[in-house]
Amino acid sequence: AAPAMGAPPGARPGAPAAAPTKPGAPPAQATSGAKASERIDPAQIPRASSKPLFGATQYATRTVSGVTSPPAANTEFVVQDAGNCSPRYMRATLNQWPERFELMSMCSMPLGLIVQPMASPAQGEEGVAVVDMGEMGPLRCLRCKAYVNPHFRFNEQGRRYTCNFCGASGDVPQQYACALGADGRRLDAHERPELCRGSVDFVAPDAYMVRPPMDPVFFFLLDASAASVTSGAFENACRSIKQLLGSVPHPGRTKVGLATYDRAINFYSLKPGQTQPAMMVVPDIANVYAPCPKYLLGVVDECKEMLEGLLDSLPAMHRDYPPREAAMGSAVKGALEALKPTGGRLFVLASSAPTVGVGVLKDRQAGANSETVHKLAAPADPTYFRMGQACAEYQVCVDLFLTPQGYMDLASLTPLARETGGDVQLYTPYNPALDSPKLFNDLRWAIVRPTALEGVLRVRTSQGLTVTDHYGHFCQRSATDLDVPQMDCDKALYVSVKHEERLPSGMEAAFQCALLYTTTEGQRRIRVHTLSLPVTEV
Ligand SMILES: [Zn+2]
Structure with a gap:
């Protein structure tokens, strides 16, 4: 039905x-008499x-x-x-926008948008239509660079457009021009998704590329120190990754790599033709480098068996007398060196905070008292924030899977994930019996879920409104553009908006989120979500 x-x-x-x-709903409770009046019926x-x-x-x-x-x-x-666009992609805090600033301040509501550009459609919903305009690319306003959307007005027999964001007019390129109907709308408005849909995916012409679109890359960095080996987290991680190699999307193109660390870092060469990966030890954790970077990544189809053999043997190799030291900060730096040429998703599976090498973190909780405890919520130093920014620059997204037995300085470590569009998963205290299925599922979802690669995101607003702040996981280098190395279907961000001046009368308040990204199939696209909302005087 x-x-x-x-x-x-x-x-x-x-x-x-x-x-x-x-x-x-909970069943109504059988109460009677005076008792019923005393109790609150849920x-x-x-x-x-x-x-x-x-x-x-x-x-x-x-x-x-x-x-x-x-x-x-x-x-x-x-x-x-x-x-x-669907409220799944972009939802405003108000569905009618006050015309005047005074009205806005009177109602004391936050002004903003929740944006989730890659959200998955629900069952029964259409996906986002793909529009290929060839080398011409999508029509954009010459003044404010907004993308063509159903609220652009066309006039002079369809030869000119008026932008709904800034009000500027411009010429429609000849190959895109179309006659207008009696209602003033273009005759082809219903055939072109960009003129009748709030969400479209434009195929990006070459002008939108600084390098060829990247392939999906997954790099696993495993903690092999005593804390990780004795808790069982290391063995669980090896087994999960081995199982997941068969589920990696596009195994003919996707590349994988793996490294382990304790007091030194062990990289594994996946050079084709070997019977097993060659281990390369980097003992100098103060000046980390990636040995023979060419072979640290292999295409899944070509190196799957080699990696499976390695993941089978790793737990036994590290079982006896694992070192207590963990050079996690140095290992992340080394993995970044390995990923610099390609970019990719870096999974860090760690059981203890970094104790040697770069970015050592002390147990700050032990020395904290009631007057200093609030400082634990702020990072101890900016090392991992800077490391996160360096990762974002090379399109590396860091996911942290943390499996400690006790306190771990999350406030200092999480900027790694926050600056790169990554996730933080915490399993504490790690218990193999309870947590290994969860670790497996979280890793699996991080690998298979729909994800946009090497993204740049920008939100535009119409006249009278401006974007003030962005909140979420991304790296912000300019006031308007956000760099998101990877944006998956679960990632949302909040954009706060400010009333600058009285909104133009007779116009709607318009918002547009544009995400330039690469699909996992290797196509560069621009996903544009447009939301146009009525303006109210009361
Ligand atoms: Zn404009």
Whole structure:
């Protein structure tokens, strides 16, 4: 049966009257007499509904009468893109924007957008349409560089456009011009996704590339020090990676590499034609380099068996008398050297904080008292922040999988992931029986989930509004552009917006997020999400 159009009238989900029949609600308690009046009936407490009564809500992002508020983010819904992007990709804190600044400050609401450019569509939703304009590339406003979208106006028989972001007009290139219908819209508006959809993927022409699109690369950096070996984390990591080699997407193009570290760093050459990988030890952890960088990465299809053999033998090689020292900071530097020519995703599986080499972290918690404990929330020093920025520059994204038994200085280490668009997973205290399935699943998802590579993201707003700040995992080198070495389908960021001047009357407030990225298939694209919202005077 087709899903119903939301809840029937009078049965608003979460309303007290409907709550007792709501699926999943706690059963009403059998109470009687005076006792009933004392106790609070949980069914009577209003709470946000997580499920509509009958299937998913259908939501069209625009209708003839304008824009309606999107369904709550914690409900099930199916979106039809009708000229505004889906709320999965971009959602504003307000669905009607106040015209005047005074009105805005009176209502004290945060002004901003939650952006998740690579979000996965739900079942029943169309994916983002791909538009190839050839060498011409997408039409962009000459003044503000906004991308063509359903809210661009065309005039003078379709030869000129007016930008909905800055109001500037410009000539439409001849090969893109089209006659207008009686309603003033282009006759081809319904055939061109960029003129009728809020979200499109433009194929990027060569002008948008500084180098050929990169191949997907996964590099595993494993802690082989005593803490990791004795807790079982090292063996679990080796076994998980071995199992996952078969699930790597595009095994004919994707490259993998592996290194281990304790008081020194061990790299493994995956040169084709060897029976087993040759181990290369880098004992100088103060001045790390990557030995024979050409063979540290191998195409999965070509080196899978060699790597599987290595991962089988690693736990036995490190079982007896593993060193207590862990040169994690130096090892990350070494892995970055290995990844500089290609970029890629670096998985760091660590059980202890760095104790030797670059970026040593002391146990700050031990010496903290009630007056200094708040300092633990800030990094001890900027070493890992700078290392993260260096990684971002070479399109290296760092994921931290931390498996300590006790305290680990996360505040100092996490800038590595934050500056590079990576993730932090913490399993503490690491227990192989409980945590190894989770470690396997988290690693698997990090490898197989849809991901955009070497991304550059920018959010534009229409006249009267400006972007003030960005919050999330990325590296920001300029006021407007964010570098995101890898942006997966789970990554979202918050963009705060400021009212600069009175919004132009008769216009909508428009927002556009553009992500220039490389697909895992090796195509350079620009994903553009546009949201145009009504402006209100009251
Ligand atoms: Zn413009």
